[in-house]
Amino acid sequence: MSLLALRRMCAGYDARNVLHEIDLDVEARQIQVVLGANGAGKTTLLRAISGTIARQGEIVFDGQRIDQLSARKIVAAGIAHVPQGRGTFADLTVDENIRLGAYLRTAAETRQDRERWLSFFPRLRERLPQQAGSLSGGEQQMLAITRALMLRPRLLLLDEPSLGLAPIITQGLFRTLAAIREEAGMTMLIVEQSANLALEVADSGVVLESGQIVLRDSARNLAGNDEVRRIYLGYE
Amino acid sequence: MSVVIKPKLPVAVRALAGAALAVVLLYVIPFVIPGYLVSQFATVLVFAIAIVGINLVTGFGGAITLGHAAFVALGSYTTAILVVRYGWNPYATVPVAALLSWVAGWCLGFPALRLQGLYLALGTLVLSITVPPLLKRFEAFTGGVQGLNVGNPEAPAFLPIDDSQWIYFLSLAVAAVLYVVARRILSGPLRRALVAARDNQLVGAVMGVDRANLTTATFAMSSLYAGVAGSLYAMIVGFVSPDTFNVMMSLSLFVGAVVGGITSLNGAIIGAMFIQFVPIWASDIDVALGGLVFGCALIVTLVVIPAGIGGLGERAFIWLCRRLGWVERAEARRDDIAVTGSAQNEPA
């Protein structure tokens, strides 16, 4: 049974639906990528899963229906969402950001995890007392991911983690995500616009167009698919 | 192209309504009701003038200013000082008061551009608070705490009316003129520009609205109205003293504007009646009750009838006209359609 299953899910803003009847499965310990152009609905998809916008249809997470739950309860159920633009607490320090990530966890768990992830991301350890807003893009992304990991989530949602990052940093980022998946047995759903690097570490992917899934395949097949390559991976 | 339905009363009805209004304003109020109420109605008219100024700057301009007492004081004291210290004819002081208030309002318009919503409200509130102490400080001019005795202008000898009826007609005339001016300002392109700038600066800028000039002009205009109101007020009451022009005056005018309907010019007179008569009735019951009623009225109006009594009345009027078929279908020009909403819009 998949960890996350969406059935006929619709979501949107105000009166308009952006997503129409989405069916999606994410298997445990998988990295799945969501590709699509601007406006296709990728961000909306993640927001619908994390409960930060209104949605209809069925969303089942680890056997539990979460489509009627509030965002907070969904967080408590084990879904961590790293939004577009990182969503770090810019006014707070790096250390405070990390601690806030563990808001729902106990003090002991917080201590352990903080050590664990700071060892994983030594750059953050150097910057603990610094204001999060003053970090570079790549460092903020690391911080955002660490913050999400402090929750001890079962599922990690990442919205365009490579946005604004140089390709070499993005490469390192995705390798790190793959390592995290190995280390923590994490499941990830990653939204990317231009995702040649993401597909290298992913297991499977879907292509979203105008609010509907038009293609579903393994990452390798998607990377080899000429249409996909041309439109989404930026190759001629 | 879309069709806009406007109420249009048949000629007979308009004539009848106009006649009824004329009878009430020109006969009933000055001559039928008890004498002591006449100058109170004159005060109502004067408050209504000030409230129309608030409609302009807050309702249509979107700026919340709570400093009206300052401009009313400016108008009142201009009249008082010119009459008492320099022996001017009181009627001649009204244009001077208007001009000075216009200039002062224009000056206030500049900082107002830089202050955002809530802060402007805060700043102008504190401005109102400083008015009485300032007036008391400049004793040589203002007569300090005791104020100045302006006296009531005398009715011309050839008219068979007393002083309070005379000042009532005077106030009525000025109010009518200013009402028409305001109606003029708020029709056509200027209204659209104001509403556009108020509701969405981005869209307004794209439409070519020069927000800076519009804002200062609106402030100047609303201050002019307050100043004229102040000038007439001095003549009605007969004297000016610093403590009249305090925060409560600013807040009362604000209450009047909201209760009457912040964008309703017709509602201004209702709001003015509210703030003139409610404190009198309330303090008959308990001296503290007036403020309580004002406060509750503000809250209740916004929650229940945000458009105010005037706005409600206008809607009821339009509804009635539609039911009775007193409408005219007009082809609307494209830019007659109100510009509101957010920048990420709806196709036009």
Place this chain on the structure above:
Amino acid sequence: MTLFASQIVDGLADGAIYASLALALVFSYRSTGIVNFAQGEMAMLSAYLVWQLMQWGMPLVPAALVSIAVSFVAGALLYASIVKPLSHASLLTVVSVLIGLYLALNSLAGFIWTYTIKPLPSLFPKAHFRLGWFSISAETAGIIAVVAVVLLLLYLLFETTKIGLAMRGAASTPDSAVLVGVSVPLMLLIGWGIAAALGALSGILVAPRVFLNPTMMFGVIIYAFAAATLGGFDSIVGAVVGGLLVGVVENLVGTYIPWIGPDLKIIVALVLIFGTLLIKPDGLFGRRKVVRL
């Protein structure tokens, strides 16, 4: 002791009171973006509650503590019943409701307790301390001490506790706070409760100095507005520094500039507010610029 030094010390005591009310304003403002025009009136009612409790036989200190606790609850209720429903309303609506509340609360006090002034005893004994050339009244020292202790407690709350961190997160970036599982409405509820409690403290400290009456907080709230504006409406440090500065400046100006004197001192508040808003709108310590398009 020189006049100058004693004016500064008195200014610090006044400033401490302004600071606590300015803090109340800041707590209400952070994350809701609302300047609570009725904060002073709420503080006034808290002071009246102390008086009433004492009329019913409770001693001063327990009455003060009870009033602060009740004010906390009242502040939270105010948020839940009026502020939260208004969170999507227009600016005009928000301002009007708060002004309406100001008028209503002010009159309510007059209605219940009349406009005759009433005495409220000070928390501090009538005494003077002398340390060499330095002389200070127990009340002045006490006010500064109490406010300092409250500030210390707030500091501990925000810097060392989990809930304090959550409140700061909710004030800083509410959307992200939701994503870590923080209940933002609950944080705001607590914030408004703390604001009301701080207001109550300022009311209880002021009442013995000016006698209890419904317009008692009027002078204080204006200076608190100035302090919060000067310090930056979203800054706790700013409210404290602003409050102390305003208190000292007000005292010095009133004493040393004869043309202004005690009755025109209020112009200090006006100058500070407009000056700050025009020169540095965020205030000395404020950070966020909210640009609403």
